[in-house]
Amino acid sequence: MTAPGKLRVAVIGAGAAGLCAARHLAAHPEAFAPPVVFEASGRVGGTWVYTEETGQSPDGLPIHSSMYRDLRTNLPKEVMAFPDFPFDPSLPSFLHHSDVLAYLESYADHFRVREHVRFSWLVDAVSPAEGAAGGWDVTACRAQDRRVRATERFDAVIVCSGHYSDPFVPPIPGLETFPGRVLHSHEYRCPEPFAGRTVVLLGAGPSGVA
Template sequence: MTAPGKLRVVVIGAGAAGLCAARHIAACPESFAPPVVFEASDRVGGTWVYTEETGQSPDGLPIHSSMYRDLRTNLPKEVMAFPDFPFDPSLPSFLHHSDVLAYLESYADHFCVREHIRFSRLVDAVSPAEGPEGGWDVTTCRAQDRTVQVTEHFDAVIVCSGHYSDPFIPAIPGLETFPGRLLHSHEYRSPEPFAGRTVVLLGAGPSGVDLTLQLAPVAQRVILSHRQPPLPPLPGNVLQAMPVVAVAGDTVQFGDGAEHRADVLILCTGYRYRFPFLAPARLGLRITAHTVTPLYRHLLPPHHPDLFFVGVCQQVCPFPHFHCQLLFCLAVLRGACRLPSAAERQAAAEGALRQHLAAGGAPRHFHQLGRRQWGYCQELARLGGFEPLPPVVRKLYEATQASRRQDVSSYRSLNYRVLSAEEWALVGADPGGKGAEDGR
């Protein structure tokens, strides 16, 4: 039984966001009952759990992780960490994915989160409860035996199921005619199977660029197709091309009329938002491949202030971003942060989307915060009454972006040290040959 006056909160997913949610719920026993975390797999870590398997796991579930064997972070650990739990300072700034998973496992152990997690538990349905008390009915089943369902009642739901597991496949004329190997970056694991091949990669986001650098040493030729300005120096066998407009057999056609034969097509085209346990229309939501709208402050449906979607935003510093979102959510549930009326929340959410579109933003980029993430997190901290992120997080994040733009091949050889809430220093490796320098 839940103690009177204490809210029972369920968390969906035990990746980074879900662990953070459980840690902070458990830290407020005066307001919340112990959290319940449903996790479909048998371990913590979410997308940071690497497996060589692709497609489906032995239990019939889709492979969740998009990790590849040699992935290293594109942000330094000094800005990746949760504000209350630093990475091991002996590690390099840019980490192998296994180090991030070990960090999340340590975080779960340090804050005694595992005892709240129900592993191998699938969430089948989340729906508003009938009756005057409100809340949510959450139906789950065991991953190994999906015939027996259990429904439990909760006062609030925090969705932390991630959005890097359901590949987005663009509609490209003739794609189905391609006779070679066609895959999404979600299925890529290592470069060796592509040795001696001509590989076309669609998309120059972080995955597209990273796979280009991994494949270039082994492939005969790599063609990176994208719509961005030319990227800084890439290996000699890498050709940058316009966006792919059509495929005819093994010939790939590009936007400027160029054509190239390919053995392999890798779609680095991002992922779809997917919440199969929800009935969006019933919640007043519209969920497309690239948007979840309307969400007040990218977090909650205007008419359901006890349902939160943590981690919908993209182009952010993820773990600190989750931290700010979750402390805001819990401040709302505790009553420490008073929300405007449902009508005002609806107007604010719709207005934010209109403003984005009026500024020339594409609908699919609405949740991509980029530079806006800092003001967003600062506002959450102000409203939620918690400490904002220290300015050094933004400074070092932006310095890393600049370093990556200058030399995408070697920026990960740099190492950083945070000196204070404001200052950082470059230490150790410095390909520019300038030695260590202070960050301003």
């Protein structure tokens, strides 16, 4: 049972934003009950968890991360760090993605955030709770067995699930008849498969210019 007067908060996602939110909620036990962090995968780090897999993971969930093998940050570590947890000063300013993941894992361990994370729990729905007390009903299921489901009530929900995991391909006339390979940057991992080929890049955002 939640202690009277303490707010119960759900956090969706254990990437950078979710870890930070949970850390600060847990740091104020006078106002908040221990947070509950729902994480669909089996580890912390969110988009910084690199995998060579594309499409779907073995448990049937879409691959969340858009990381590619040789990615380095386009921001220096000096402006990426949480104010109370700096990066290792021996690291270069522009980090390989594996260094960012290691940093987030260290952050989670240092502030004991992992004990609040429910790994492999996928949030299906968040809806306003009925009744005068208000709040939110969060329905989640086990990622490996969607039949195992539970609904819990929270005073507040912080959504930290990111916004770069669902690739968007605009309607381009003639694309459906193009005889070559069409690949969204979400599924790009390394350059070797394109060696010796003529490649056209559409888009000049960070993924296109990197």
